[in-house]
Amino acid sequence: MRRKSMSGPVKCLVYIIALGVVSFVTGRLLPKRWFKSDCFPFRCNEKEKKLYKALRVKDWQNKVPDMSRVFTKLMPAKKLNAGTLADIPRMLEETCVAECVHCWLIVLSVGMLFLWKSVWSWLLWLVYNLLGNVSFIL
Helix, strand or coil: CCCCCCCHHHHHHHHHHHHHHHHHHHHHHCCHHHCCCCCCCCCCCHHHHHHHHHCCHHHHHHHCCCHHHHCCCCCCCCCCCHHHHHHHHHHHHHHHHHHHHHHHHHHHCCHHHHHCCCHHHHHHHHHHHHHHHHHHHC
16 A cells, blocks of 8 residues: 655645754754854944845844744843843854854755745745745844
């Protein structure tokens, strides 16, 4: 008897979920000392500042989901106040780790194009990366 395999969209969904779980755990395990916010590639340069201004990142950055809101004990809050100033170095490390992880998610998400050979998979890949990765890197 032949077993029915998963459809392409379901394979992509499972792949994306697995990537998310593995990347989150990997991000938690990576040594934070590897990430320096004042060095390349994390240091913001003048061209990036102009791009952020053109994209109006400050207007929408606090509206995207943030893992520090879900895992409050694991990550420092992104919203700073007088009581959280001591968390700035850790927040910068976590931000660098998140940027790195999201960059790798873009690279690894190409795998979904092999799981579902369709024009729709390209659309899913584009939406996943623009909304799920690029927005967080910015």
